[in-house]
Amino acid sequence: EYALRRYKILREMALKLHELRSAVEEAVKALLDFDLFFAVGRFAKDYFLNVPTLSEEYVGIGFINGRNLFLRELELKNKTKVIPVNYVVGDIPIQPPNTNKERIVVLSGANSGGKTTLLNLIAQIVILAQMGLPVPAEEVYMCPFDEIYLFSRSRGIMDAGAFEATLKNFAKVITSPKKKLVLVDELEAITEPGAAAKVIAGILELLYTNKNTCAIFISHLAEEVMKVVKVPIRVDGIEASGLDENLNLIVNRNPIYNYLARSTPELIVERLYHLSKGSEREVYEKLLEEFGGRKSK
Structure with a gap:
């Protein structure tokens, strides 16, 4: 019951x-x-995201006051200060002085100057935009890309087949007829510098033949590439001018268009010299001497 x-x-x-x-x-x-x-909404507010302008009539990407999401996350934790950057590649409404709708660009400049951070920012903007989300910049103009490639810099020791494997990957990218964005970070790591400059120049020439392709290559071999490349490309630079009182690089994070910037490795060596002691400092002192020596602080 x-x-x-x-x-x-x-x-x-x-x-x-x-x-x-x-x-x-x-x-x-x-x-x-x-x-x-x-x-x-909270993501957009905290990370300064805005709605991008996309159009099939564009071939490229350009933005004003972009902020890398990873750096902004550190800024929210009071661990760094983000400097907004502007950049343009391709045929879009934003065309700053010293640009002419170039689709193929080599980015040169200072070690630790922000080149890789900029490359990652471009990838963040494109991916978020094509997901239908707001992007980390005040203004963005871009086309929808059918394919997006990001070749990151190697963080370790490459195996014996790295060069061959990399060329095979690029062959697939180059032969694809689709509208694509190719982002490459220091391809020269796969082989010796002389050959690397020729390989990079050849890849840039082949990418240039596809009118729907945009590419940004970070390279410390920009000057060598320019000597052998046979198509019109643009070289931009991020320039470092010295060290401040806290031994941080004094650098303009915004790339200078149509400008070949030096890598300035001596500034990194000088910084390490001042931050080290004992026998390690002697190592950096010797390296500094090779650059002409500059140790006053």
Whole structure:
């Protein structure tokens, strides 16, 4: 008798709850939608995101006051200060002085000057835009790309087949007829400098033949590449001018268009010299002497 009574009570409750099922499902969906839009809104507010302008008529990407998301995250934790940057590649409405709608660009300049950070920022903007999300820049003009390639710099020792494997990967990229963005960080690491400059120049020439391709190559061999490349490309530079009182690089993070910048490795050596002691300092002192020596601090 107790079990029967319990069953009837539970059945009545279930029937009443069933009547509310549609209302509950709608409420849950509304809450999930709110949670999504609220999260995107908070993300946009905290990371200075804005809606980009996309058009099939463009071939390239350009932005004003972009902020790398990873650096902005550190800034929110008071660990760094983000300097907004501007950059343009390709045929888009933004065309700063010393640019002429170049689709193929080599980015030169200072060690630790922000070249890789800029490359990653471009990738962040393009990926977020094509996901339908706001992007980390005040203004962005870009085309939708069918393919996006990011060749990151090697962090370790490459195996014996790295050069061959890299060339095979680039062959697939080059032969694809689709609209694409190619981002490459220090390809010269795969072989010796003289051959690397020729390889980079050849790849740039082949990418140039596809009118729907945009490419940005970070390289310390920009000068050598320019001597052998046979198509019109642009070389931009991020320049370092010295060290401040805290031994940080004094550098303009915004690339200078149509400008070949030096790598300035001597500034990094000088910084390490001042931050080290004992026998390690002697090592950096010897290296500094090879650059002409500059140790006053």
